[in-house]
Amino acid sequence: MKPVVIIGAGMAGLQAASQLHLNQIPFLLVDAQNHVGGRLHSEHVKGFTLDVGFQVLQTNYPEVQRSLDLPALDLASFESGAYLWYQAGWLAFVNPLKQPGSLFDALASGIMTIKDALLLARLWFITQKDVEPLGSHESTQDFLNRWGFSTKFQAHFLRPFFAGIFLSAGLNPPASLFRYYMKQFLEGTAAMPAAGIGAIPLHIAAALPADSIRLGTQVTQVSAHQVNFADGSSVEASRVILATDASTAAKLLGVSLEKGAFWSTKTLYFQAPASADNKSMLHLVPNSRVLHYAYLNNVQPSYAPKGKDLISVTTLDVSMQSADVLAELALFVGPSIQKWAFLKEYLLPEALPVVGAFDELKQKAVEAGIVLAGDFTGFPSLQSAMHSGREAAESCLPA
Ligand SMILES: Cc1cc2nc3c(=O)[nH]c(=O)nc-3n(C[C@H](O)[C@H](O)[C@H](O)COP(=O)(O)OP(=O)(O)OC[C@H]3O[C@@H](n4cnc5c(N)ncnc54)[C@H](O)[C@@H]3O)c2cc1C
Structure with missing residues (x-):
């Protein structure tokens, strides 16, 4: 039996794979990157856990409640x-x-x-x-x-x-x-797993058969029953679930997206000697280029080595540099900002899809006989990504 080929191992693709696995339908999950999770990824730098773009897990989302083993993620929550x-x-x-x-x-x-x-x-x-x-x-x-x-x-x-x-x-x-x-x-509650936000997709992937996941495999062409890869090889599929980001899905289906189809952001991380400050909510900065900053280790202590603070700063002004952040926040943080040292920044030009910008893409997928999944098919969130993956898998089950 030919497998269902799922392109993209973000939360939508992983959820589709889980549902097919539950129903004993053979599948092949491929991703261009060398890790699963797509936009849900964490890096470990100098003993700090850095999420690639500040984000939280909303524990109340129905798909989260239904599909994730929350205790296994060892969550810690922001104060509400x-x-x-x-x-x-x-x-x-x-x-x-x-x-x-x-x-x-x-x-x-x-x-x-x-x-x-x-x-x-x-x-x-x-x-x-x-x-x-x-x-x-x-x-x-x-x-x-x-x-x-x-x-x-x-x-x-x-x-x-x-x-x-x-x-x-x-x-x-x-x-x-x-x-x-x-x-x-x-x-x-808004929570962070002990091993970083990227632990969520790893947790789903761990329950799937390893030989059904192929990483570092970029898809270059797709039709209803065939998928071609960048290395020149191809695979035949009973169905294809296209669960990439919206830009890639549009390219593969030959659709031009309107300008302004995504919201952008930048997250900058700083370290500092541990302060007496044990605040575990976001600091909202009014009328500023910075939206908010947070001491993440006050929420999830595993995010920073002992004796250190890890501070995330979120801005929509993607031109902002670490020096701009320090200047902008001096008033709000006070003299202790002099101890902040820049760690790393993540620029995410296509962080979230704009609601309603993908109607032509959805129509094109229907015409091509390809099942679409991803947050852009609904609204930008884990809930929508996971829900779209579940629905995509259900549409591939025998009637
Ligand atoms: C900074 C930031 C903050 C966020 N905050 C929150 C939050 O607090 N709460 C919340 O619920 N959501 C949040 N989100 C949104 C959430 O992360 C996304 O909705 C969700 O991760 C999208 O999953 P996805 O599977 O639809 O897409 P993606 O994660 O984009 O997955 C697509 C996958 O397709 C792969 N791919 C692309 N091209 C190819 C190709 N040619 N061949 C093979 N594979 C390919 C990619 O490598 C990727 O793994 C945030 C997102 C960002 C970026």
């Missing part, structure tokens, strides 16, 4: 909330569902109004029913303005926090996606 910069100091704004008193501190400080608090409560209430991530055409920014969140609360919390999730400074993604993520953050 963020530090907000207001009147020359940091204010801890903890998720009101977990620490209601935090709401009163925020109200007393003046960073949010009573109307903001009521709107948050209303938002939480509607997210109990409204869980369709792609259900609206209104942008998140228009939604926040229409509902009447105060300028201050938007500038100090909503905008930097959600710009960091969407990687869109203008909060362009749909308001329904904002409500979906808000629900995940209010009700779940």
Whole structure:
């Protein structure tokens, strides 16, 4: 029996492979890189664990709950909330569902109004029913303005926090996606595995037969029942699941993507001698080129050697250099920033696909008889990548 060939061993491809394996359908999973995971990858540098682009595992995602053995990943979670910069100091704004008193501190400080608090409560209430991530055409920014969140609360919390999730400074993604993520953050936790975010795909791959995975194998051509590789060889397939990033899928199917089909970001890592600071939430930096920074070892101690801090800095300005970051953050971090030493940076020009930018690609795949998977087929997240992989595999099962 010819195998189902899955191109791309990111979370979508791995999830497709797991489902086929569960159903005893032969498959071949190939990836151009020498590791599985795609955009979910970690490197180990000088004793630090560096995720290739700061990201977290939302433990509440249905696919995560359904498919991952969370205890095996040895997770540690961010405290739910963020530090907000207001009147020359940091204010801890903890998720009101977990620490209601935090709401009163925020109200007393003046960073949010009573109307903001009521709107948050209303938002939480509607997210109990409204869980369709792609259900609206209104942008998140228009939604926040229409509902009447105060300028201050938007500038100090909503905008930097959600710009960091969407990687869109203008909060362009749909308001329904904002409500979906808000629900995940209010009700779940944002976690990091002990061995780095890249442990998640490794964990899935470990349960698959090793001879069904071929790494370092770039696909150059694809049709409904044949896949050609860069070394000139090819393989026949019962079905093909194309689970690459959207750019590669478009190239392989001969589709031109519009400019602006992706959101970009850069993560810069710094080390410092361990400080007395044990803050385990993101520091949101308002009206700045930096969106947020975090002491990652305060959340997951395995990310840094003993006696050291590991600080991640996330920006949407991909031209930012480490010196720019230090200058920009001096006010917010204070004198201890002089002890920060640059470790490494990761520039991700195609970090997240823009919702709705891939309709032609999806249509072309249908016409070519190829099954598409990947976050770009839905919305940019592990949930969507894994869900698309599951659906792709199900479509290859015998009727
Ligand atoms: C900086 C950053 C932060 C993020 N933050 C979060 C977050 O906090 N929470 C969240 O849920 N999601 C987050 N995401 C999104 C999440 O990482 C992605 O949605 C998910 O990893 C996408 O998986 P995928 O399988 O669809 O695609 P990819 O991971 O892109 O996998 C595609 C695979 O195809 C392979 N490939 C490409 N071309 C070829 C070829 N020609 N031949 C063979 N193989 C090929 C690639 O090597 C890659 O392994 C973040 C992403 C980034 C980059």
